[in-house]
Amino acid sequence: MIRFIAKRLGSGLVVLLVVSALTFFLLYMSSGSIARNILGDQASAEQVAMKEHELGLDEPLVARYLAWVGDALSGNLGASWFSSEPVANSLATRIPVTMTMVFAAMILIAICAALIGVAAAVKRGWVDRMVQVGAIIGDSVPGFVIGVILVTLLAIQLGLFPATSTISPDAGADAWVYSMALPVIALLINGVTGGAQQIRSAVIKQLERDYVRTLRSRGIGEREILFKHVLRSAAPAGLTVLSLQLIGMLGGVVIIEQIFALPGMGPLAVTATGQSDLPVVMGVVMYTVVVVIVVNLLVDILNGWLNPKVRVS
Amino acid sequence: MKFGPKAAAAALILSASLALTACGGGAAAGGAAAGAPATSLTLGIVQDVRSWDPAQAHVGHLLQPYQAVYDTLILREPDGKLSPMLATAWKYNAANTKLTVDLRTDVTFSDGAKFDAAAAKANLDHFKQGNGPQMAQLNSVSDVAVVDADTIDINLTTPDPALEYFLSQAAGLMGSPKALGTDGIKTEPVGSGPYVMDKAATVKDSQAVFTARKDYWNKDLQKFQKLTLKVLTDPTARTNALVSGQVDATLLDPKTGKQAEGAKMKLAANEVDWQGLILFDRDGAKNPALQNVKVRQAINYAFDRKTILDQVMLGQGTPTSQPFGKASGAWTEGLENYYSYDPAKAKQLLKEAGYENGVTLEVPSIPDFQTQISVVQQQLADVGITLKVGAALTNTFTSDVAAQKYTTMYFSLFQGQPTVAINQIISTKALYNPFKNANPELDAKIAAVRNGGADAGKLAQDVNKYVVEQAWFAPLFRVNQMYYHNAKVDVTPQIQQAVPSIYNYSPAK
Numbered sequence: 001m002i003r004f005i006a007k008r009l010g011s012g013l014v015v016l017l018v019v020s021a022l023t024f025f026l027l028y029m030s031s032g033s034i035a036r037n038i039l040g041d042q043a044s045a046e047q048v049a050m051k052e053h054e055l056g057l058d059e060p061l062v063a064r065y066l067a068w069v070g071d072a073l074s075g076n077l078g079a080s081w082f083s084s085e086p087v088a089n090s091l092a093t094r095i096p097v098t099m100t101m102v103f104a105a106m107i108l109i110a111i112c113a114a115l116i117g118v119a120a121a122v123k124r125g126w127v128d129r130m131v132q133v134g135a136i137i138g139d140s141v142p143g144f145v146i147g148v149i150l151v152t153l154l155a156i157q158l159g160l161f162p163a164t165s166t167i168s169p170d171a172g173a174d175a176w177v178y179s180m181a182l183p184v185i186a187l188l189i190n191g192v193t194g195g196a197q198q199i200r201s202a203v204i205k206q207l208e209r210d211y212v213r214t215l216r217s218r219g220i221g222e223r224e225i226l227f228k229h230v231l232r233s234a235a236p237a238g239l240t241v242l243s244l245q246l247i248g249m250l251g252g253v254v255i256i257e258q259i260f261a262l263p264g265m266g267p268l269a270v271t272a273t274g275q276s277d278l279p280v281v282m283g284v285v286m287y288t289v290v291v292v293i294v295v296n297l298l299v300d301i302l303n304g305w306l307n308p309k310v311r312v313s
Numbered sequence: 314m315k316f317g318p319k320a321a322a323a324a325l326i327l328s329a330s331l332a333l334t335a336c337g338g339g340a341a342a343g344g345a346a347a348g349a350p351a352t353s354l355t356l357g358i359v360q361d362v363r364s365w366d367p368a369q370a371h372v373g374h375l376l377q378p379y380q381a382v383y384d385t386l387i388l389r390e391p392d393g394k395l396s397p398m399l400a401t402a403w404k405y406n407a408a409n410t411k412l413t414v415d416l417r418t419d420v421t422f423s424d425g426a427k428f429d430a431a432a433a434k435a436n437l438d439h440f441k442q443g444n445g446p447q448m449a450q451l452n453s454v455s456d457v458a459v460v461d462a463d464t465i466d467i468n469l470t471t472p473d474p475a476l477e478y479f480l481s482q483a484a485g486l487m488g489s490p491k492a493l494g495t496d497g498i499k500t501e502p503v504g505s506g507p508y509v510m511d512k513a514a515t516v517k518d519s520q521a522v523f524t525a526r527k528d529y530w531n532k533d534l535q536k537f538q539k540l541t542l543k544v545l546t547d548p549t550a551r552t553n554a555l556v557s558g559q560v561d562a563t564l565l566d567p568k569t570g571k572q573a574e575g576a577k578m579k580l581a582a583n584e585v586d587w588q589g590l591i592l593f594d595r596d597g598a599k600n601p602a603l604q605n606v607k608v609r610q611a612i613n614y615a616f617d618r619k620t621i622l623d624q625v626m627l628g629q630g631t632p633t634s635q636p637f638g639k640a641s642g643a644w645t646e647g648l649e650n651y652y653s654y655d656p657a658k659a660k661q662l663l664k665e666a667g668y669e670n671g672v673t674l675e676v677p678s679i680p681d682f683q684t685q686i687s688v689v690q691q692q693l694a695d696v697g698i699t700l701k702v703g704a705a706l707t708n709t710f711t712s713d714v715a716a717q718k719y720t721t722m723y724f725s726l727f728q729g730q731p732t733v734a735i736n737q738i739i740s741t742k743a744l745y746n747p748f749k750n751a752n753p754e755l756d757a758k759i760a761a762v763r764n765g766g767a768d769a770g771k772l773a774q775d776v777n778k779y780v781v782e783q784a785w786f787a788p789l790f791r792v793n794q795m796y797y798h799n800a801k802v803d804v805t806p807q808i809q810q811a812v813p814s815i816y817n818y819s820p821a822k
Contacts (some may be wrong), residue, residue, distance in 0.1 A: 033711060040449075041372075083361075084363075084496075086498070090517070159557070163553035169516060178723075267546055
């Protein structure tokens with residue numbers, strides 16, 4: 001198992017390095033007019049040249065990349081060109097917000113999707129049909145639309161929740177809960193309907209397998225078959241769906257965070273990209289890659305734990 | 314198979330947890346709405362400041378946060394009048410090349426440093442070298458000399474009628490000389506302004522919190538005990554925050570404004586920008602048709618400005634044919650409808666110019682102005698002008714404009730003081746004159762404005778008249794900035810600013 005994890009970690013690091021190089025070169029190759037962007041439309045050519053020198057844009061690209069990697073290894077991701085704030089600081093204050101929201105949503109999705117999916121697979125009939133219809137509706141309404149509807153109904157009309165985030169250093173834990181509730185629900189609905197659908201198919205597939213019939217013929221109870229055997233075999237499919245959802249959610253939260261004014265990674269990514277604040281964009285990309293690698297690793301470990309065959313292969 | 318109860322239990326748990334959070338949320342939201350004291354002000358701002366270093370300060374709605382913590386040398390009243398602030402009086406020499414400024418002697422910065430002539434000089438020097446977004450404001454300043462403890466001389470290389478205005482803007486913000494140039498001032502401002510930052514409650518890109526400064530020298534400008542600037546980038550978030558009472562005032566647009574009006578919010582509208590076509594290539598370097606003044610005039614006659622404004626901007630603005638703003642002094646009534654809607658005349662002019670078979674213009678596509686561009690395209694087509702819409706403007710557009718990539722462009726531009734506008738769109742150094750169009754007649758008019766001192770605005774009317782008659786642009790309308798506030802605060806709009814100065818808010822009477 002340890003070798004398995006080490007191998008996965010190793011390949012993760014290679015991916016990180018390759019993505020960082022690709023992103024760096026793609027971004028910085030077209031960074032010609034950034035000094036002009038920072039200084040505005042009234043600046044003279046000399047002032048622009050001075051700023052370019054200040055930002056190190058007149059140095060060779062490869063040298064800049066190597067310097068960036070060197071700094072990154074020591075935890076220094078550079079500083080924003082616009083605000084001079086260290087990128088590592090920006091990430092440190094924003095990642096907790098986004099991750100809290102994503103993981104809260106994921107845990108709820110996992111529980112609800114599993115319950116509903118299994119119920120649909122086992123019960124079939126009207127429960128199944130409801131889940132199917134729900135999946136179509138859930139998939140066709142984007143999360144941000146649900147978000148806007150929730151704000152209008154629950155925050156503005158009924159005043160039950162704050163319309164935009166109240167998270168701040170002087171606010172307590174309750175502010176986190178109230179500010180996160182609507183965004184998490186907005187993220188949740190697509191995930192639950194989609195996840196339930198996948199888990200339903202996986203469980204049905206397992207229920208039709210020969211080993212289930214054999215187990216039944218031995219007189220083993222339905223409950224035991226379901227929880228001890230079927231769920232275990234259906235879990236990898238469910239886990240894969242959930243991990244894909246989590247990664248997809250990193251994109252979805254960008255809009256949700258904007259709507260709810262949550263100080264997470266979304267607004268940072270949008271602002272930095274719009275301004276071409278490349279050190280920050282690099283930081284955001286690195287964060288995304290790390291999350292994807294870690295999530296995949298966790299899913300692999302969980303799968304390996306559930307199913308020894310995965311470890312061997 | 315008995316799964317009914319389990320599924321039901323799951324549904325129950327889910328709905329119960331939702332209901333629980335819902336109940337709790339009610340308490341919190343209610344508390345926030347009712348508990349705010351009358352002397353606190355919360356504003357929804359569009360973008361956080363990049364750096365609190367006064368040399369990095371900006372214009373328009375990006376100036377407001379700095380005003381909370383920094384005083385300016387000169388105060389700009391809501392109507393644009395320049396009044397004493399840290400400067401008590403100022404006077405030009407006869408040649409308009411030296412501005413002598415008298416300063417207050419009773420002001421200290423929040424770190425205890427004293428404001429005096431040396432501090433003012435330190436700030437102006439710092440601004441000039443700071444490489445900030447508005448550094449061009451002091452381009453005409455050669456050096457600053459301390460005359461005595463409360464007097465400075467600002468020496469100019471060339472006269473600049475906008476200098477006094479600039480000293481009420483970014484260039485006039487005064488920070489503590491002890492803090493200037495340090496890393497600390499980038500995240501924590503140190504000024505002499507009406508408020509001081511509450512660093513513990515401030516989170517970058519989320520909110521900035523300020524408390525009233527004790528013993529502030531000018532109590533008239535300090536109307537609240539607490540000031541919170543909440544960063545709300547998204548217009549939907551701003552609308553929701555305003556309507557639900559989380560913020561007292563914020564900037565919206567005609568569409569979200571409708572929702573705010575439905576919730577009984579008050580509008581403080583103000584015309585700040587103009588929108589329309591900039592006909593860059595007036596010498597015909599890349600598009601020969603544009604060299605002909607009749608073609609440029611024909612373009613101007615093609616637009617039914619009032620209808621476009623009503624349909625696209627829900628009537629929020631004023632149709633106009635001139636690029637200079639109403640408050641600039643260069644604006645004249647006569648030029649307002651200089652090009653009234655006349656497609657027949659447009660066709661006639663094209664014929665006279667030898668282009669009866671049509672003219673083709675190319676503009677970059679701009680996501681924010683997609684509707685406007687398609688209406689413009691339609692109306693131009695009606696008189697025989699084809700508008701080709703090219704690739705979208707990217708965030709490298711300033712360089713692209715400077716590199717003469719576009720011969721025509723639909724855009725929205727700020728309407729500032731006459732020399733500011735000239736430097737932005739008319740002079741050969743202006744970014745929005747990339748083909749460097751010029752002629753001796755216009756140069757003489759511009760020179761007259763620059764040397765005009767107090768008469769600069771009036772003299773700029775000649776420049777305005779010239780570019781309107783020569784159809785350098787095809788302006789469509791001045792656009793209303795839709796600043797909304799609730800009944801708890803009174804707000805006075807500030808000319809040439811989408812967002813009022815921080816002094817323009819007061820608790821509702």
